[in-house]
Amino acid sequence: MHATSVGVLTIGLDAPLVLETAEHGATTTRSAYAPARTPHRVVAPEGRILLLFTDSADAPAGRAAAAMRRLVGPYGLDHRRERELIAACSHSPDPDVLRFLVGPCVPGTTDRRIRRVVDEIRDDPGRAFRAEETACRLGLSTPHFLRLFAQHTSTTFRRYQQWNRLLQVTRGIAAGHTLTRCAADAGFASQSHLSDTFRRTLGTTATSVLDSRVQFYLDC
Known part of the structure; x- marks a missing residue:
């Protein structure tokens, strides 16, 4: 178990992964989002995974969090553009494409x-x-x-x-x-x-x- 300082979107590029949390046990999915400071563990039985760390200082409401299809407690599952994100990593990922696919910038102004x-x-x-x-x-x-x-x-x-x-x-x-x-x-x-x-x-x-x-x- 670990807890990232910022939010992280994890995607199984070649196969599903397992998100483990103390409160909700193990959930098999292809993509999972963990907000900052939420303990979790990701198990990838096979293949590559992509971890996209999101700095909420640039998007206060959370771009990746808003793009998840369902929630299990504070954790998001099944990104709406999961297939496109996987396809974008078939070769060398383009950072601009990934940034666009993660989700729209949610309105919000940092003090x-x-x-x-x-x-x-x-x-x-x-x-x-x-x-x-x-x-x-x-x-x-x-x-x-x-x-x-x-x-x-x-x-x-x-x-x-x-x-x-x-x-x-x-x-x-x-x-x-x-x-x-x-x-x-x-x-x-x-x-x-x-x-x-x-x-x-x-x-x-x-x-x-x-x-x-x-x-x-x-x-x-």
Whole structure:
């Protein structure tokens, strides 16, 4: 079981997959959506899977969530454009096509103060942003800032920073850097800190990813 910092749409490209949750057991499907911070496990008995991570700071209401045909608790099943998404990955996926197929941009405006903080975190993922200092800089109380941030991003201030650090690690892995360098560049205290965070967030180890045939498509 793991819980991603942002929402994730998982699709079995070659065969159905199994979504496992503590509350609802195992469900066989071809596509499943898990909102941010919801514990789940995906089992793919065979073939490839596609994981599309959705940053709710760019679409507050959740593009992928709105495109699922049915719900089991907070989890979505059977994406409306599942077949097209699978077909789009038959060769080398086009990020623009995937972005279009995931779902329409749901109307919503991120608070300009939260938007500013989001951009700062993305621009400097290795920096440790403190809630108290950030709230003070925005002229907000810390509890109000944290509630506002969660409202507009569907995740917590800490987990959003964590997610952007992992994205920085992914960029480093894609560039061929060692895990030690990736951890340092992304602001992790150590490689073991990175490994623990990676496993809790993605359900596997960074070493396993490095040893696999996984392909990354960033800024999709």
